[in-house]
Amino acid sequence: MAAIDTIRKRYQAAGQDHLFAFFPKLSDDERSAFIRQLESIDVDRVNKIYKKAVEAEKVVTDPKYVADPIEPLPVDACESVVNNPSNESKWRDAGLEAIARGEVGVLLMAGGQGTRLGSSAPKGCYDIGLPSHKSLFQYQAERIARLQTVAETTHDKPKGSVIIPWYVMTSGPTRKETETFFANHKHFGLNPKNVIIFEQGCPRLSVSGV
Known part of the structure; x- marks a missing residue:
């Protein structure tokens, strides 16, 4: 159980301990698969990406925020085959x-x-x-x-x-x-x-x- 304890501490520190709510009810095979999945995830990086996304959302929804204008693509950047x-x-x-x-x-x-x-x-x-x-x-x-x-x-x-x-x-x-x-x-x-x-x-x- 040393491995799962280490992984759980990492997820607790990241505020994701709720993922283990049903861990005791899993079979041994399900636990092994679950642990492998958790090990493959960089939970700290996921949290950083989420935080950055939330902060960006706050910025663009601020009434004082002025977005850069969206310019049309240059004429030579695309072509159509429709009727051509x-x-x-x-x-x-x-x-x-x-x-x-x-x-x-x-x-x-x-x-x-x-x-x-x-x-x-x-x-x-x-x-x-x-x-x-x-x-x-x-x-x-x-x-x-x-x-x-x-x-x-x-x-x-x-x-x-x-x-x-x-x-x-x-x-x-x-x-x-x-x-x-x-x-x-x-x-x-x-x-x-x-x-x-x-x-x-x-x-x-x-x-x-x-």
């Missing part, structure tokens, strides 16, 4: 060229559960009612696979040489189920080495399927 076929073609070509050079990756924020959809599973596993009954993860995976193929064809690359690494960020409660879902579906045809599933706030990345 030449722009659409230009940016499509630029995108495919970048993919062919290996300069493009996909980051998917997948930490939420589908509780509002009536499911405790990660949202990406959910059947959203498409005629194909594909999950969001499968839909995204197939789009990535298709882009790889199109980039290879467009730029005369050998089959399988173009890779778009897919980073899937989960939360603690969704990570294991997400990894299992991908494994059970054979990563939807993607190479497991190119599907990197990691947990938000975790300094280490793990390659799915390894």
Whole structure:
């Protein structure tokens, strides 16, 4: 219990002792997971960020506060493809060229559960009612696979040489189920080495399927 006592003292000093209210009711496995989660959090830094945010809010809500004017973006800072076929073609070509050079990756924020959809599973596993009954993860995976193929064809690359690494960020409660879902579906045809599933706030990345 030395470890938990040390951690608890740190959280008490930070004014967060209420987090331990139900600790005695947890199972041994739940306690271990809880302790690991607490150890991964820099609670002092969290408090500093919170304090800074609150102080900033007080400043901007002060009637005497005069904010800097928000200026429009320079004309050359953005472009639209709406009703502009030449722009659409230009940016499509630029995108495919970048993919062919290996300069493009996909980051998917997948930490939420589908509780509002009536499911405790990660949202990406959910059947959203498409005629194909594909999950969001499968839909995204197939789009990535298709882009790889199109980039290879467009730029005369050998089959399988173009890779778009897919980073899937989960939360603690969704990570294991997400990894299992991908494994059970054979990563939807993607190479497991190119599907990197990691947990938000975790300094280490793990390659799915390894």
